[in-house]
Amino acid sequence: MSAFRYIGTKRRTKEDPRFVSGQGRYVADVALPGMKHVALVASPHASARIVSIDTKAALAAPGVLYVLAGDEFCAGTDSLVTGVDAPKLTRFALAKDVVRYAGEWVAAVVADSRALAEDAAELVEVEYEPLPHVIDPEKAMEPGAPLVHPAHGSNVILHKRFVWGPVEEAFANAEHKLAFRATWGRSATVPIETFGVAAQWNPGTEILDVWASIQMPKYPDQVAKALRLPGNGVRVHYDVDVGGSYGVKRGLKHTVLVGYLAKRLGHPVRFIEDRLENMRGGDMQGPDRFFDMQVAFDSDGTIRAWKIRAVDDVGAYAGRAPFQLGKPITAICGPYQIPAVEYDATSVLTNKTPQEAVRGFGQSPTNFAMERCVDRVAGFLKMDRIELRRKNLIRKDQFPYTIPSGSSYDSGDYHAVLDKALAAVDYPALVRARDEARKAGRLAGIGISTCLEPSGGNSAFEVLLNPKNETTTWMDSCLVRVDLAGSVTGVMNTSSAGQGHESLVSTVIGEILERDPAGVRVVRADSLTALPSNSPVGSRMAIMLGGAAAGAAKKIKETLVAIAAHNFECSPEDLEYRDGNVSLKGAPEKRLTWDQLVEIAHRKFHRMPPGMEPGLQAKFVWEVPTGGGLPTPDGRIQMYPCYSFEAHVVYVEIDPDTGKPRLSKYVCGHDCGVMINPDIVHGMTYGGIAHGIGATLYEKFSYTEDGQLAAGTFMDYLLPSAMEVPPLAIVDHCTPSPLTTFGQKGSGEAGYLGAPAAIAGAVNDALSPLSAAIEALPMSHLAIWNAIQPKRAA
Amino acid sequence: MSETLHKVGVEVNGKPREGHVPARLSLVDWLRDELRLTGTHVGCEHGVCGACSVMLDGEPVRSCLMYTVQANGHRITTVEGLAQPDGSMSALQDAFCETHGLQCGYCTPGMLIAAQGLLDSNPDPTEEQIRDAIGGNLCRCTGYQQIVEAVRLAAERMKK
Numbered sequence: 032m033s034a035f036r037y038i039g040t041k042r043r044t045k046e047d048p049r050f051v052s053g054q055g056r057y058v059a060d061v062a063l064p065g066m067k068h069v070a071l072v073a074s075p076h077a078s079a080r081i082v083s084i085d086t087k088a089a090l091a092a093p094g095v096l097y098v099l100a101g102d103e104f105c106a107g108t109d110s111l112v113t114g115v116d117a118p119k120l121t122r123f124a125l126a127k128d129v130v131r132y133a134g135e136w137v138a139a140v141v142a143d144s145r146a147l148a149e150d151a152a153e154l155v156e157v158e159y160e161p162l163p164h165v166i167d168p169e170k171a172m173e174p175g176a177p178l179v180h181p182a183h184g185s186n187v188i189l190h191k192r193f194v195w196g197p198v199e200e201a202f203a204n205a206e207h208k209l210a211f212r213a214t215w216g217r218s219a220t221v222p223i224e225t226f227g228v229a230a231q232w233n234p235g236t237e238i239l240d241v242w243a244s245i246q247m248p249k250y251p252d253q254v255a256k257a258l259r260l261p262g263n264g265v266r267v268h269y270d271v272d273v274g275g276s277y278g279v280k281r282g283l284k285h286t287v288l289v290g291y292l293a294k295r296l297g298h299p300v301r302f303i304e305d306r307l308e309n310m311r312g313g314d315m316q317g318p319d320r321f322f323d324m325q326v327a328f329d330s331d332g333t334i335r336a337w338k339i340r341a342v343d344d345v346g347a348y349a350g351r352a353p354f355q356l357g358k359p360i361t362a363i364c365g366p367y368q369i370p371a372v373e374y375d376a377t378s379v380l381t382n383k384t385p386q387e388a389v390r391g392f393g394q395s396p397t398n399f400a401m402e403r404c405v406d407r408v409a410g411f412l413k414m415d416r417i418e419l420r421r422k423n424l425i426r427k428d429q430f431p432y433t434i435p436s437g438s439s440y441d442s443g444d445y446h447a448v449l450d451k452a453l454a455a456v457d458y459p460a461l462v463r464a465r466d467e468a469r470k471a472g473r474l475a476g477i478g479i480s481t482c483l484e485p486s487g488g489n490s491a492f493e494v495l496l497n498p499k500n501e502t503t504t505w506m507d508s509c510l511v512r513v514d515l516a517g518s519v520t521g522v523m524n525t526s527s528a529g530q531g532h533e534s535l536v537s538t539v540i541g542e543i544l545e546r547d548p549a550g551v552r553v554v555r556a557d558s559l560t561a562l563p564s565n566s567p568v569g570s571r572m573a574i575m576l577g578g579a580a581a582g583a584a585k586k587i588k589e590t591l592v593a594i595a596a597h598n599f600e601c602s603p604e605d606l607e608y609r610d611g612n613v614s615l616k617g618a619p620e621k622r623l624t625w626d627q628l629v630e631i632a633h634r635k636f637h638r639m640p641p642g643m644e645p646g647l648q649a650k651f652v653w654e655v656p657t658g659g660g661l662p663t664p665d666g667r668i669q670m671y672p673c674y675s676f677e678a679h680v681v682y683v684e685i686d687p688d689t690g691k692p693r694l695s696k697y698v699c700g701h702d703c704g705v706m707i708n709p710d711i712v713h714g715m716t717y718g719g720i721a722h723g724i725g726a727t728l729y730e731k732f733s734y735t736e737d738g739q740l741a742a743g744t745f746m747d748y749l750l751p752s753a754m755e756v757p758p759l760a761i762v763d764h765c766t767p768s769p770l771t772t773f774g775q776k777g778s779g780e781a782g783y784l785g786a787p788a789a790i791a792g793a794v795n796d797a798l799s800p801l802s803a804a805i806e807a808l809p810m811s812h813l814a815i816w817n818a819i820q821p822k823r824a825a
Numbered sequence: 826m827s828e829t830l831h832k833v834g835v836e837v838n839g840k841p842r843e844g845h846v847p848a849r850l851s852l853v854d855w856l857r858d859e860l861r862l863t864g865t866h867v868g869c870e871h872g873v874c875g876a877c878s879v880m881l882d883g884e885p886v887r888s889c890l891m892y893t894v895q896a897n898g899h900r901i902t903t904v905e906g907l908a909q910p911d912g913s914m915s916a917l918q919d920a921f922c923e924t925h926g927l928q929c930g931y932c933t934p935g936m937l938i939a940a941q942g943l944l945d946s947n948p949d950p951t952e953e954q955i956r957d958a959i960g961g962n963l964c965r966c967t968g969y970q971q972i973v974e975a976v977r978l979a980a981e982r983m984k985k
Contacts, residue, residue: 044922046930047921047922047925047927047930048914049930050927050930051918051922052905052908052918053864053904053905053934054864056863057866059863059866059867060863062858146850220965222931223868223874223931223963223964223965224866225868272929273929274929274930275928275929275931276929277965303867305870306871529927529928529930529966530928531928710971711928713925713970713971714967714970714971717967717969717970717971718928718964718965718966718967719968721965721967721968721969722965744873745871745873745874745963746871746873750874750965752959752961752962752969753955753956753959753962753969754957756968756969756970758952759968782968
């Protein structure tokens with residue numbers, strides 16, 4: 032049936048065996064001879080001047096080698112890069128003169144063991160003079176607000192307003208208008224492994240070796256730059272297993288700090304965040320955003336335009352985080368035919384922990400706001416939410432479909448996926464169950480969402496949001512080698528955090544070369560031997576690494592055929608490649624086997640075509656399909672190439688006495704084109720849904736009015752367990768992408784991009800008989816209880 | 826001033842191990858840093874995430890919440906000790922590979938310990954019992970779906 036031999040089949044992954052046997056190699060497993068350990072001294076104030084730092088007692092403590100503070104560190108390194116155009120913003124791992132959030136690192140203690148470093152860190156005496164602070168992003172935008180970075184002159188570091196299409200005309204002519212605010216709480220993907228990094232400086236070679244739990248584009252380059260080393264002075268080892276990331280393992284400041292210490296002290300140095308350091312000062316909190324939504328629509332349910340004002344609290348410093356307001360532009364009308372959109376995006380500094388990239392890079396909050404908007408339109412019109420969606424969804428026959436902000440959606444069949452999800456959940460039965468529950472006096476609701484996952488990340492938001500930035504390539508690459516024994520090895524150029532890239536690369540190479548992927552080994556280069564690559568972000572690796580591996584394997588295949596053609600004195604078109612062997616069409620006895628061809632390539636130059644390089648390896652570096660362009664003057668640009676689609680249906684019942692929601696039925700219809708490995712795609716989708724459950728119902732980095740993080744442990748920041756995540760069902764659909772090697776699209780953010788919208792819809796459906804509504808995440812038990820009680824009392 | 830060291834004797838994965846440790850050394854740090862059994866992972870260090878789970882005399886415990894000295898005279902099993910005597914994967918480990926009950930692998934050793942603890946006492950658990958048994962182990966990759974499937978599959982296979 033399938034056009035593929037290995038792609039899309041049930042295959043065990045390459046990675047799982049080492050993990051189930053305890054043989055993974057994570058950064059905390061990297062032990063270097065003579066290695067020293069770091070503990071940090073963190074600011075207790077949200078904003079303060081550092082009056083003095085006394086390190087004498089700490090330096091005298093057992094096992095202590097060094098105490099580093101901001102004066103020395105900031106003099107010896109350069110600031111990290113701020114992605115948006117805000118040149119006066121600096122960002123160093125250690126504070127100098129002032130602290131800008133509670134938890135900001137003030138000093139680093141280096142000792143023989145982590146325990147001794149922690150002991151000594153408690154002896155560092157820092158005197159502070161508290162300064163005014165600001166925690167609320169709206170207050171931060173008011174005149175006279177305390178400035179987080181006075182040199183910048185404002186707390187606003189990014190403000191862009193785009194009008195795509197006849198927005199005002201649509202609002203003037205539409206029969207109805209609605210406005211509301213939707214709020215996405217500050218949460219993150221919070222991997223179970225914290226961030227960690229180990230570094231070793233070799234004065235003989237002048238190379239800084241780095242092992243890190245990392246998922247960061249341009250990481251080696253930025254580390255080298257901040258440490259004032261040449262690019263080839265930093266060697267990042269990508270063969271470190273990363274214990275989960277989902278966007279957040281950015282670790283630049285950690286690495287510059289540890290790299291500096293390793294070089295300064297002449298010892299290998301390792302820093303592994305403890306959980307509090309991770310939650311408070313690890314810079315991994317996600318978008319913290321409210322949306323002022325306005326929508327113009329007609330009585331028949333046609334949505335004519337919407338206006339989205341998004342204000343995002345980026346915290347005290349900014350790296351790539353403000354760009355999380357940019358990526359959603361690539362799907363700013365969702366899966367709907369909305370011809371006119373206004374988007375007003377603001378990134379605001381406050382005295383909170385800096386924000387970093389989180390799964391979806393701003394898309395999930397935006398999807399949540401758009402889907403709440405669609406539900407509210409349905410509620411206003413008293414129209415069925417599914418009918419309203421069906422009416423506005425882009426139809427199968429409209430692809431490729433160009434949206435107002437300039438991106439072209441590649442392919443899809445949204446109606447079919449929605450129908451499949453509804454059929455799988457037995458929607459009429461679900462409605463009956465809800466209505467019966469309501470009759471029995473229970474609070475029951477159904478949630479629906481239809482959302483996009485832009486994939487194949489090309490970082491085009493950089494050029495759109497920062498005119499000084501001309502990044503138009505976001506390539507990925509792969510090297511394929513065949514050794515003299517005929518074994519095939521794929522070399523990839525980043526670390527992985529559970530996405531199964533070794534399985535991806537081996538499956539794709541096996542598919543092209545018609546060799547069993549089980550025998551294809553996949554290894555990782557280090558950053559000095561690596562081909563150009565951009566780390567597994569933006570749901571890109573199935574497309575980009577898969578495409579690059581296929582491209583390199585095709586070159587190997589062409590080489591083998593060319594060798595055979597030379598030996599048979601025929602043209603390549605006369606030959607047939609099968610299972611690695613090459614034979615003459617119509618004369619299968621005229622054949623060179625895989626082993627013979629490999630041997631010619633490695634040993635028998637006299638039998639190779641003139642001009643061919645000996646040995647058997649090929650590299651392929653691939654630009655993102657449809658990438659490479661700059662925006663038009665009115666702010667339109669083709670961003671991500673491929674668009675996966677998901678339709679969620681979820682059932683919830685709420686205990687009115689406690690506000691506790693219980694999710695039961697959960698079905699996700701999912702179309703990410705051709706799946707390379709269905710188990711991996713499904714796994715990431717299940718996990719994305721679980722992340723969505725957390726972001727919607729449980730997880731929040733709460734701050735007190737004093738600016739103290741009130742959720743620094745897993746007792747306060749609640750992660751869903753197997754008891755909170757219900758059994759999940761996925762229904763697959765396949766609309767191949769016309770832009771990719773095998774028709775694949777991305778799926779690394781799947782589930783997370785539609786779950787919050789669906790669950791928020793379910794809770795609101797459950798609350799609707801009480802005329803209560805919640806438009807802010809997370810919808811904690813308390814928030815739900817607070818919404819219920821006044822209505823019950825009335 | 827150096828810390829007072831205490832002698833401990835612990836059976837780890839079937840082998841007697843000895844150590845001289847400070848009283849405050851957690852069991853997970855001893856296993857990882859001294860015995861170099863790095864399969865056991867540290868996630869939260871406050872007893873919530875379960876990544877550090879090991880068996881103490883056959884029962885899953887949090888090795889981040891235990892001092893090494895408390896393990897003196899007891900039997901510890903870590904993920905490295907779950908394999909069959911010939912070194913091949915246990916039925917549970919194999920089932921995790923079959924259903925892809927993991928992604929990044931970081932919570933996996935703790936999950937395996939928790940699930941093995943369940944199967945040792947209840948060879949035919951219901952889905953609810955499986956969820957209850959792994960309810961103290963957090964995973965951020967899988968949404969638990971394929972983990973539950975793995976434990977069920979292992980139970981089915983072990984019946985035969």
